[in-house]
Amino acid sequence: MKTIDDIVARHAGREGPLLPILHDVQAELGAVDTAAETRIAHLLNLTRAEVHGVVSFYHDFRPERDPRPVVQVCRAEACQARGVEALIPAAEAAAGGRVRIDTVYCLGLCSVGPNARIGDDLHARLDEAALTALVERA
Amino acid sequence: MTQTVRISDDAVARACGADAVANAFALAGWTVERVSSWGMHWLEPLVEVNGVGWGPVTTDRVAEIVDGGADDLCIGPIAAHPFIAGQQRMTFARAGRTRPLSLDDYAETGGWQGLNRAREIGAEQVLAEVVQSGLRGRGGAGFPAGIKWQTVAKAEEPRKYIVCNADEGDSGTFADRMVMEGDPFALIEGMAIAGHAVGAGQGYVYLRSEYPDAIAKINAAIALAADRIAPFRIEVRVGAGAYVCGEETSLLNSLEGKRGEVRAKPPLPALSGLFGCPTVVNNVLTLAAVPHIMTEGGAVAYETLGMGRSKGTMPIQIAGNVKHGGLYETAFGVTLRELVYDIGGGTASGRPVKAVQVGGPLGAYIHPDQFDIAFDYETYAAADALIGHGGIVVFDDSADMAALARFAMKFCAAESCGKCTPCRIGSVRGMEIIERILAGGRKADAVEVLPQMHNVRAPDRSLSEQVALLEDLCETMKFGSLCALGGFTPYPVLSALRHWPEDFGLPAKMPVPA
Numbered sequence: 094m095k096t097i098d099d100i101v102a103r104h105a106g107r108e109g110p111l112l113p114i115l116h117d118v119q120a121e122l123g124a125v126d127t128a129a130e131t132r133i134a135h136l137l138n139l140t141r142a143e144v145h146g147v148v149s150f151y152h153d154f155r156p157e158r159d160p161r162p163v164v165q166v167c168r169a170e171a172c173q174a175r176g177v178e179a180l181i182p183a184a185e186a187a188a189g190g191r192v193r194i195d196t197v198y199c200l201g202l203c204s205v206g207p208n209a210r211i212g213d214d215l216h217a218r219l220d221e222a223a224l225t226a227l228v229e230r231a
Numbered sequence: 232m233t234q235t236v237r238i239s240d241d242a243v244a245r246a247c248g249a250d251a252v253a254n255a256f257a258l259a260g261w262t263v264e265r266v267s268s269w270g271m272h273w274l275e276p277l278v279e280v281n282g283v284g285w286g287p288v289t290t291d292r293v294a295e296i297v298d299g300g301a302d303d304l305c306i307g308p309i310a311a312h313p314f315i316a317g318q319q320r321m322t323f324a325r326a327g328r329t330r331p332l333s334l335d336d337y338a339e340t341g342g343w344q345g346l347n348r349a350r351e352i353g354a355e356q357v358l359a360e361v362v363q364s365g366l367r368g369r370g371g372a373g374f375p376a377g378i379k380w381q382t383v384a385k386a387e388e389p390r391k392y393i394v395c396n397a398d399e400g401d402s403g404t405f406a407d408r409m410v411m412e413g414d415p416f417a418l419i420e421g422m423a424i425a426g427h428a429v430g431a432g433q434g435y436v437y438l439r440s441e442y443p444d445a446i447a448k449i450n451a452a453i454a455l456a457a458d459r460i461a462p463f464r465i466e467v468r469v470g471a472g473a474y475v476c477g478e479e480t481s482l483l484n485s486l487e488g489k490r491g492e493v494r495a496k497p498p499l500p501a502l503s504g505l506f507g508c509p510t511v512v513n514n515v516l517t518l519a520a521v522p523h524i525m526t527e528g529g530a531v532a533y534e535t536l537g538m539g540r541s542k543g544t545m546p547i548q549i550a551g552n553v554k555h556g557g558l559y560e561t562a563f564g565v566t567l568r569e570l571v572y573d574i575g576g577g578t579a580s581g582r583p584v585k586a587v588q589v590g591g592p593l594g595a596y597i598h599p600d601q602f603d604i605a606f607d608y609e610t611y612a613a614a615d616a617l618i619g620h621g622g623i624v625v626f627d628d629s630a631d632m633a634a635l636a637r638f639a640m641k642f643c644a645a646e647s648c649g650k651c652t653p654c655r656i657g658s659v660r661g662m663e664i665i666e667r668i669l670a671g672g673r674k675a676d677a678v679e680v681l682p683q684m685h686n687v688r689a690p691d692r693s694l695s696e697q698v699a700l701l702e703d704l705c706e707t708m709k710f711g712s713l714c715a716l717g718g719f720t721p722y723p724v725l726s727a728l729r730h731w732p733e734d735f736g737l738p739a740k741m742p743v744p745a
């Protein structure tokens with residue numbers, strides 16, 4: 094729990110620190126699990142129910158670690174209009190059990206879709222071959 | 232003499248390969264300046280040498296450009312390109328022209344003049360000029376910014392906040408992102424002016440986690456400008472992937488570290504907002520328009536543009552299946568026909584345009600028959616549509632409008648904050664009804680045909696009964712939802728049903744009541 098104590102201490106004195114704390118925990122530990130929730134609740138003088146309520150509300154926080162690399166594919170309207178749905182079966186086949194393909198709704202690149210994000214890298218104008226290649230390299 | 236090439240470091244340019252192109256120019260011994268994007272996204276990566284542009288450039292074409300060739304990619308002087316020359320750029324006046332994190336570039340292009348003048352003329356006068364400009368919120372609701380500021384200014388509380396809504400969750404929108412990545416000091420200056428006008432010392436930018444580049448840029452810009460805006464302070468808070476957190480009260484809850492549930496109004500955030508204190512919540516574009524308005528004569532210049540009660544300019548975002556997608560800032564009043572065909576060049580696929588969704592996932596699907604509609608808050612509202620954040624998404628004739636209607640319900644179900652029933656449950660039921668319509672109606676299920684079920688009204692439900700049920704449900708969502716997520720999801724659904732009944736397996740001309 095050392096890491097969590099450090100993270101919470103890092104945000105001491107901020108107004109409404111829970112989201113920044115959860116972001117750091119997710120980034121550094123790969124998940125916000127039950128143990129993390131309990132510890133954060135204790136340090137912030139909240140109940141675990143309150144912390145869990147927040148963790149479970151937001152798509153970015155995950156209750157369990159997942160070691161697989163992640164490819165986020167935008168499947169919102171503008172990317173649908175540019176044909177993203179037709180690329181999904183091949184991408185999923187390429188991913189198999191090794192890569193996780195997540196759906197995101199809009200990366201703000203809506204004029205050059207279909208688009209994907211890996212870590213902080215963005216990729217635009219994807220066709221089936223390009224997306225599949227991204228998945229294979231992930 | 233070494234040549235200088237200017238290449239955007241906006242996320243669209245980078246996602247299209249601008250970093251590699253910049254690298255190739257650097258390897259060729261050229262000086263590379265990373266600037267903001269002109270907003271002509273189909274040409275990204277766009278490279279500029281002495282005002283002349285080439286795009287879209289790939290690394291294998293760099294050598295030719297270095298040698299003065301690649302004529303097929305050359306678009307001539309960028310500023311004279313019809314897409315740029317036709318615009319009235321105010322919020323995006325610096326787009327393509329300055330290095331986003333250069334304080335020198337910012338000051339040389341009129342930066343900080345608005346804040347300096349605001350500090351000279353005093354808070355009262357600032358409020359009066361923002362009211363006079365007619366500036367309305369660009370986040371969707373179009374509420375007059377000056378009136379909101381006056382309410383916060385009048386509230387007698389020691390602690391007040393300026394919150395910038397940078398959650399930009401609507402599909403088809405990217406203007407907020409482009410401001411934060413391309414002209415971050417303009418947003419910072421706008422927030423500082425707002426703080427000065429209402430008496431707030433602290434500002435927050437609530438920025439969605441889907442925008443890694445914008446998060447880095449605005450953080451860097453805040454550090455660089457901290458002395459300039461002091462004693463006003465700004466901090467960035469990153470969202471966590473919830474669309475509904477763009478709704479202002481949900482956003483405030485999220486900033487406070489809570490679930491992003493929507494709050495009932497009243498109290499208005501202007502009186503009881505962040506941590507119960509008077510709070511200005513404004514969209515990025517609203518705040519970024521302020522420095523220009525605050526310059527000498529800016530308010531009057533702004534007010535003379537536009538139509539009706541929609542004053543000034545709107546940064547319109549042209550997206551989806553369109554040939555010339557990008558950012559197009561112009562005075563209100565432009566028609567959809569001009570936007571889609573003249574400016575956007577029709578579909579990227581070359582097929583006929585089938586529909587355009589304006590205003591994000593909660594906006595109506597507009598049929599080509601209605602393309603003469605003028606871009607104006609009131610005109611759209613009268614047509615059961617909305618401008619929202621100014622995104623337009625073009626679809627070609629391969630679009631399946633029933634699938635898009637179902638997606639609207641699915642999106643609402645996925646993103647609902649869960650506070651009210653019509654939205655939380657209605658969206659799921661809506662999805663199911665659309666599926667049943669597509670299945671041609673509904674057969675009685677195994678339980679309904681049991682002999683014990685005497686009171687089952689009719690064992691089957693016909694197609695038209697399903698349609699009536701969907702319309703009923705939409706009515707309930709429209710009037711029974713607390714916020715626009717549940718309240719406006721019926722717009723895309725009903726507009727799709729009304730204009731493209733054949734996609735739902737209904738007769739093409741079946742009259743669907745409004």
Ligand SMILES: Cc1cc2nc3c(=O)[nH]c(=O)nc-3n(C[C@H](O)[C@H](O)[C@H](O)COP(=O)(O)O)c2cc1C
Nearest residue numbers: 368369370396398399400477478479513514517715
């Ligand atoms: C579901 C929902 C999502 C919204 N998303 C955004 C958003 O991403 N950005 C935004 O500025 N406003 C958004 N709004 C509008 C805000 O509630 C609010 O009207 C706006 O931030 C006020 O700023 P403005 O007056 O400058 O437009 C959303 C509203 C709803 C109901």
Ligand code: SF4
Nearest residue numbers: 648650651654714717
């Ligand atoms: S309409 Fe939906 S998102 Fe809005 S308050 Fe109700 S449940 Fe929450």
Ligand code: FES
Nearest residue numbers: 167172200202203
């Ligand atoms: S809709 Fe895919 S990036 Fe915006």
